[in-house]
Amino acid sequence: MTTRPERHDLTVPADPAMGATMRVWVAEAGRTLGLGEAAIEDLRLLASELFANGVTAGSHRLTVTLSGNGAGWELAAEGVGPLDADLGELPIGRLDLLRSLAEVEVGADGTVRCTGPASD
Amino acid sequence: MVEGLIGPSAHARRYPAEHPEGFGSGGTGDYDGDVFGHGTTPTRETGAIDLTIAASQEGRWHVLGVTGELDLASAPMLDQRLAGLGSGPVALDVREVTFIDSSGLSIVIAGVHRARDRGERLVVVAEEDGPVQRIMTLTGLDQLIDVIRSTDDLPR
Numbered sequence: 001m002t003t004r005p006e007r008h009d010l011t012v013p014a015d016p017a018m019g020a021t022m023r024v025w026v027a028e029a030g031r032t033l034g035l036g037e038a039a040i041e042d043l044r045l046l047a048s049e050l051f052a053n054g055v056t057a058g059s060h061r062l063t064v065t066l067s068g069n070g071a072g073w074e075l076a077a078e079g080v081g082p083l084d085a086d087l088g089e090l091p092i093g094r095l096d097l098l099r100s101l102a103e104v105e106v107g108a109d110g111t112v113r114c115t116g117p118a119s120d
Numbered sequence: 121m122v123e124g125l126i127g128p129s130a131h132a133r134r135y136p137a138e139h140p141e142g143f144g145s146g147g148t149g150d151y152d153g154d155v156f157g158h159g160t161t162p163t164r165e166t167g168a169i170d171l172t173i174a175a176s177q178e179g180r181w182h183v184l185g186v187t188g189e190l191d192l193a194s195a196p197m198l199d200q201r202l203a204g205l206g207s208g209p210v211a212l213d214v215r216e217v218t219f220i221d222s223s224g225l226s227i228v229i230a231g232v233h234r235a236r237d238r239g240e241r242l243v244v245v246a247e248e249d250g251p252v253q254r255i256m257t258l259t260g261l262d263q264l265i266d267v268i269r270s271t272d273d274l275p276r
Contacts, residue, residue: 017169019192023219051192090261
């Protein structure tokens with residue numbers, strides 16, 4: 001993984017069809033950061049869950065930022081909406097699922113920050 | 121930011137049919153409020169739903185073979201196919217699913233419950249190291265859904 005700080009961002013409309021775009025983008029940004037495939041799979045799922053949450057919460061658009069340095073990566077998302085909703089018939093909620101993949105913090109402004117280590 | 125790519129104020133593109141080449145690399149289009157980014161270049165067509173469902177019959181089993189990505193956009197397609205099946209047990213073959221999130225998984229568990237309500241079974245055919253098995257494990261659904269590795273393992 002690169003030791004030079006890098007940052008990539010993307011803004012998409014909260015249209016369900018854009019979830020695939022979000023995943024393609026985050027995977028390619030992760031590879032640019034030198035992340036391994038396991039970390040990239042985590043990022044794809046994280047991005048998809050954040051995006052879906054934003055869509056169902058009624059957001060107009062989502063902005064995600066992936067940054068990294070030698071120590072790890074951070075995926076920050078704006079427009080996600082509240083993360084306290086359950087997931088229908090699934091036994092865990094969205095926030096639980098996110099936290100099974102990364103460290104997750106929700107800022108006072110609603111920005112969700114997911115972080116993980118550089119190594120897989 | 122990656123060297124050789126352009127900065128945050130330089131570009132944005134509409135998606136997908138108008139610009140199937142993607143966005144984010146050196147374009148000069150004006151920001152139109154739809155898609156905006158910098159630092160990477162998605163290379164495949166974006167915004168399209170990537171899911172196909174093939175139906176077949178193996179003995180009394182309805183077999184649905186799912187290929188592609190199961191997410192918020194595509195999951196309703198699977199829900200519709202599951203809801204339209206006639207009587208009989210269901211094998212949902214997801215070995216060719218390349219991505220699934222909780223939206224897709226919710227449809228799978230809804231299908232399980234729908235089958236049980238009819239007095240039938242729904243089994244998932246999944247690779248041990250595939251994305252469906254992974255999210256089932258993350259969510260604890262691997263304890264609630266019958267999973268087999270091959271349609272050859274279907275009870276006759």
